[in-house]
Amino acid sequence: MAISTTALMRATLGALALGAACALPAAHAGNLEPAGINTGGTSFFDGFGATKPGLAYLGYYQYQHYDRIDDNNGNESPGFKSPNIDVFLMLNQLAYTTDKTFFGGDAHLGFTGLLPILHFNTSFGSGSPATLDSQDGVGDLTLGAYLQFNPVIQGGRPVYSQRVEFDVIVPTGQYSSNTDINPGSGFWSINPYWAATWLPTPKTEISWRLHYLYNFSNKNPRDPAHLGLTSAKAGQAMWVNFTGSYALNPELHVGLNGYYFQQLTNDSYDWKTGSTPVAMPYGDTGKAEVLAIGPGLFWKADERNMWFVNLYDQVQAKNHVRGTVLNVHWVHPF
Numbered sequence: 001m002a003i004s005t006t007a008l009m010r011a012t013l014g015a016l017a018l019g020a021a022c023a024l025p026a027a028h029a030g031n032l033e034p035a036g037i038n039t040g041g042t043s044f045f046d047g048f049g050a051t052k053p054g055l056a057y058l059g060y061y062q063y064q065h066y067d068r069i070d071d072n073n074g075n076e077s078p079g080f081k082s083p084n085i086d087v088f089l090m091l092n093q094l095a096y097t098t099d100k101t102f103f104g105g106d107a108h109l110g111f112t113g114l115l116p117i118l119h120f121n122t123s124f125g126s127g128s129p130a131t132l133d134s135q136d137g138v139g140d141l142t143l144g145a146y147l148q149f150n151p152v153i154q155g156g157r158p159v160y161s162q163r164v165e166f167d168v169i170v171p172t173g174q175y176s177s178n179t180d181i182n183p184g185s186g187f188w189s190i191n192p193y194w195a196a197t198w199l200p201t202p203k204t205e206i207s208w209r210l211h212y213l214y215n216f217s218n219k220n221p222r223d224p225a226h227l228g229l230t231s232a233k234a235g236q237a238m239w240v241n242f243t244g245s246y247a248l249n250p251e252l253h254v255g256l257n258g259y260y261f262q263q264l265t266n267d268s269y270d271w272k273t274g275s276t277p278v279a280m281p282y283g284d285t286g287k288a289e290v291l292a293i294g295p296g297l298f299w300k301a302d303e304r305n306m307w308f309v310n311l312y313d314q315v316q317a318k319n320h321v322r323g324t325v326l327n328v329h330w331v332h333p334f
Contacts, residue, residue, distance in 0.1 A: 032234035032267045033288065034140065034169055034185035034215060038193075040259040040312050041091075041327060043243045044298040046207040047161040047197030049148040050097040051108050056333040060091035060116075066323035072286045074318050082125030085132070085181075085321060091116040097148060107147040112165070114142040116173075118183045134181035137174035142167050142191075162196040177220045187218040187234070203247040205255075213237040217270070228275025235265040235287060243296065251300045257310045258293035263319075291316040292325070306331040 041060055050056060064087040069077045097110040116139035124131045144167035151158035169191060173184025195209040214236050221232035239262065245255030266287060271277045296310040308329035314322045 032215070032218070032221075032232055033213070033237060033263070034187065034189045034234060037169070037189075037191060037213060037239075038209070038211070038241070039239060039261055039290070040241055040257065040292060040310060040325065041329065042195070042209060042241060043257040043296055043308055043310050043329070044207055044245050044253060044255065045197050045205060046195045046209050046241070046243070047163060048151065048158075049146075049161075049163050050095070050110070050333060051148055051150055053097055053099045054333060056095045056097075056331060058093040058095060058332075059330040060089065060093070061328045061330075062089040062091070063087070063326045064089070064323065065325075066321040068322045070317040070320055070322050072319055074316065079130050080124055081128035083128075083132075083321075084121075084123045085323075086121040088119040089116055095146075102147065103149075105150075107149050110146045110148060112142075112144045112146065112167075115139070116183070120181055122181065132180040135174060135176065135179050135183070137183045139173040139183040140185055141170045141172045143170060144168065157199070157202060159199050160197065162194065164194050165192065167191040167193070175220075177222045180222070185218070186220055188216040189234075190214050205243075205245045205247075205253065207241075207243045209241040211237075211239050211241075213239075221269075228272035229269060230272050231270040233268045235263045235267050237261065237263045237288075245296070245298060253298040255296060256293065257296040258291070258312070260292075261288065261290040263287035263289065286319060288319040289317065290314055290320050290322075294324075304332055304334075 066085040067083060069080050069083055071077045091114060093112060093114040095110060095112040097108055100109040101107060102109065117137070118139055119136045120134035122132050122134050144165050146163055146165035148163045149161065152160040167190070169185070169189040171184055171187055173182070175182045175184035175186040191211060191213050193209055193211040195207070197205060197207040199205050215234040217231045217233040219231050221229055223229040239259060241259045243255060243257040245253040247253050264287070292312040292314040294311040294313050296308065299307045301307060310327040310329070312325040312327070314324070
């Protein structure tokens with residue numbers, strides 16, 4: 001079956017841009033990976049959280065700019081000429097810590113929900129072999145339950161804190177199989193994580209958040225070349241957000257933040273009876289990988305207003321759009 005190069009590149013890199021551009025709250029990976037995953041959106045003091053019953057609002061405001069799309073070898077893809085993909089993201093999160101505890105009162109049960117709203121600008125150079133179209137709108141809803149543990153106290157100060165959470169990404173966002181870049185993914189995912197913070201000295205902090213991602217099938221995948229594709233399933237993945245900071249004063253910390261994403265299994269596909277199955281359709285060449293790093297700061301304005309600012313440069317990428325991300329994160333407990 002003859003398939004045009006343009007159709008191949010549009011389908012493959014459209015999915016790449018979808019996974020990257022719709023990320024929560026940072027750009028991320030995967031030929032078919034879902035919207036709504038947190039690559040770099042949370043950073044300093046991530047292992048700390050509310051241990052008293054109450055509600056908190058967390059806002060994420062993000063600008064993402066991508067000016068290249070890299071292939072399986074980490075080289076710039078020839079399928080696009082001078083790509084420019086701009087993403088504006090506003091994500092709203094509510095987290096409620098209950099009075100229910102476990103492990104002798106050490107772990108506090110809570111629930112959370114996150115909803116992104118996205119706007120895209122995409123353009124390509126004159127004569128580009130392929131281009132991508134997009135639609136704005138509301139992304140997928142993420143629902144989760146967490147256990148926030150009490151901080152470990154030594155010498156009269158906290159030295160360690162952690163949280164575990166189990167999230168489900170629900171395909172409620174706007175999605176069309178006729179559009180390259182969508183706010184929604186079109187399929188369910190589960191995304192548990194473990195976040196922790198270590199304070200080795202009174203002025204230094206190291207945090208990390210380790211994620212695992214399992215994706216279910218998209219029963220209405222993009223199939224621009226009409227190969228008879230009936231479903232597509234994004235590969236499993238793991239990634240880690242990592243940070244380190246130093247206190248200039250009790251309210252202001254500066255440091256480095258980053259994340260590393262690795263797709264663990266290849267995407268898979270199902271086909272209509274009588275069609276010609278393709279192991280990796282539309283030029284899907286394998287697993288996605290991304291390394292991003294940059295400066296950041298944490299400012300505690302007061303007890304009810306905390307701000308995080310993170311800048312990420314994606315220094316390495318495979319099967320992924322590549323560029324920079326500016327993230328502003330606001331935490332406001334009520």
